Amino acid sequence: MGRNKEFDTTVVLRKAMEVFGHYGYEGTSLQILLDGLGIARQSLYDTYGTKKDLFISAVKHYTNEKSTVVLTRLDRPGSVKAAITDIFREIAAALKDEARRKECFIMHSAIDQVPHVPEIAAFFEKDASRLEEAFYQALVRAYEQGELSDRHGDLRALARYLNHSRYSLTQAAKLTPEPKVLDDIVKVTLSALDS
Amino acid sequence: MGRNKEFDTTVVLRKAMEVFGHYGYEGTSLQILLDGLGIARQSLYDTYGTKKDLFISAVKHYTNEKSTVVLTRLDRPGSVKAAITDIFREIAAALKDEARRKECFIMHSAIDQVPHVPEIAAFFEKDASRLEEAFYQALVRAYEQGELSDRHGDLRALARYLNHSRYSLTQAAKLTPEPKVLDDIVKVTLSALDS
DNA sequence: TCTTTTTCGGACCATTTAATCAAGAAATGA
């Protein structure tokens, strides 16, 4: 019994990504936050806890969502190169989409807080190592399948590079509104896999 | 006549880079800032103006310093590949040095402010296009010198990629304290120039 | 000595901050 929630908590979480992504964690005042979420102040505290709690929830939700997509693609049977290409094309597409683009920028705000919020630091560390390992395993499989030559040598380094490149694309997007630049970066990034 | 300044304004500017780099622009309270700079409040306002003025000065000073190094190397006669390799090795070295590393993180704080401080947005836009052009001209020269094959094709894309990679290394450094990871990323990044 | 400049520190300002408490209205299902 009791009254139902009038807002979808994950929809509001996405809005939080946008707001925090635009203003940064410290740059987002409670007023700005509430205006962006479209809910009343008390609803925020009742549903998510403090401003920091909401921020952490938004960061985790965003990261998990993105990581899941990557992990799924990497586990997909068949060409590993094709899977990795898809992953990067998908990121570029998200960053070129007016609506989805805004959510991505919470990553930047989150990285700001790494030195100050232990929970976020620990979360990112775990996520990064999980993804690095997934990339590595996929690359090993690619090698076994004959998709990579000995030229690529250090697959561990290649895995780290790919995971880092994935993260860094949002930074590039924040610095330039030009879609072509993003495409250029992705293209050259993927050329690291060429034979 | 009159009393001399007791502090070196550029030394204090470097300290400002560290403080802003660590806490972010909004995350840096005036108190934190003054403690970090080691000067009195009034001295700050007399010398640099407001907190925002100081931030902008620090960002510009840092960026100009780094860009100058890059432009100088790219103009150096001889192997372009060697020059670019040097540029990235130098960045990695800075990010691995306990002291210099801290200053670099002001870049991250600066990018946060791009959507909110027009002066910073304009400054970065100019700086980026200048460097992209320098990379491009250098790559053209490299091609003419026989350092690059037709495989590399789109030199404009390659230039954008290199400039972006340069920026993004600080992000990688912020996410991991592991020097080896940085080296791995640089190694693979530079492999884009391999024949 | 005298004037100028800088340093330093405290006092002070209005504003904003995140967060809590309270209370009534609206909705929900037993």
Next chain:
DNA sequence: TCATTTCTTGATTAAATGGTCCGAAAAAGA
């Protein structure tokens, strides 16, 4: 009907915010 939950709003709190003003001490050169 009744208990429960959420929504909305306003009041309030205590602390922190960036910035200004003032005055005295300390240099430095004329």
